[in-house]
Amino acid sequence: MAAKLRWPPVLALLLVAGMIGIASAGNIAVYWGQNGGEGTLAEACNSGNYAYVIVSFLSSFGNGQTPVLNLAGHCDPGSGGCTGLTSDIQGCQSQGIKVLLSLGGGGGNYGLSSTDDANSVANYLWDNYLGGSSSSRPLGAAVLDGIDFDIENGNSAHYDDLANALSAFSAQGKKVYLTAAPQCPYPDASLGPALQTGLFDNVWVQFYNNPVCEYTNGDDTNLVKAWGTWTSSVKAGSFYLGLPASTGAAGSGYIPPGELTGTVIPAIQGVGKYGGIMLWSRFYDVQNNYSDQVKGSV
Ligand SMILES: *[C@@H]1O[C@H](CO)[C@@H](O)[C@H](O)[C@H]1NC(C)=O
DSSP states (O other), X not given: OGGGOOOOHHHHHHHHHHHHHHXXXXXXXXXXXXXXXXXOHHHHHHTSOOSEEEEEEEEEEETTEXXXXXXXXXXXXXXXXXXXXXXXXXXXXXXXXXXXXXXXXXXXXXXXXXXXXXXXXXXXHHHHHSSSOOTTOTTTTOOOSEEXXXXXXXXOTTHHHHHHHHHHGGGGSSOOEEEEOOBSSSSOTTTHHHHTTOOOSEEEEEOSSXXXXXXXXXXXXXXXXXXXXXXXXXXXXXXXXXXXXXXGGSSSOXXXXXXXXXXXXXXXXXXXXXXXEEEEOHHHHHHHXXXXXXXXXX
């Protein structure tokens, strides 16, 4: 008679649907640091909306120069004014949120002149932001979870060396996460060779400011095609759909929340290793209430 104790089909169906929902649920990553009006790092983490917060940017490094952190109106790293962020970072981490440092950005002055130069930048990052030690850590004692590559100046030289050197530090204990934010035209002019190392945990592809591969007026054809190319061409832990969090956050590529969750996410989440979405930036996300509206469906 045990065979009669089957769950009603409808209940079984709901259970299966729920399991599929859980399996495809994605994370949200957000950039924080380039607008003093976006609130604190602690507030960003306490929103409960993000799995990754990417502190941006280390805007100058390489070519033998002393690296420079730029956190816009938040604090002045030059005078040691950002070390108080250590408690925010540790608070984020205690909630399971990974906090990363982003290298590069749209401005700044950066580039790697040789393998030795890449190795010295890696050592600097280890000592000043990761598990090493230095008397002048810009963000204080907190040990960041990893390094993000947001290289945008078209000079791709030696970032593969930098990825290799940073990755090697994982052997010393705590894993050093490596992430990257290429533009959606494949391959990326700045990060192509670095991504070929296959060492990156998360790749958040910027699907904005590039009409050739972004969402345009309700049409996701180019975006879905580029998503397929990225996820099948690059070896990485997972891929994130990088988006502007409001119309003001980028020149083009904004996807209204309903269109993102209703059309675009369903079209890509089964293709390649989908991890979720990345937002530029916390400032625009607060302005537009974007992650609040989409977090249940990405
Ligand atoms: C933000 O979005 C959430 C989810 O849709 C909603 O509950 C909340 O009221 C919104 N907040 C504002 C300030 O619009």
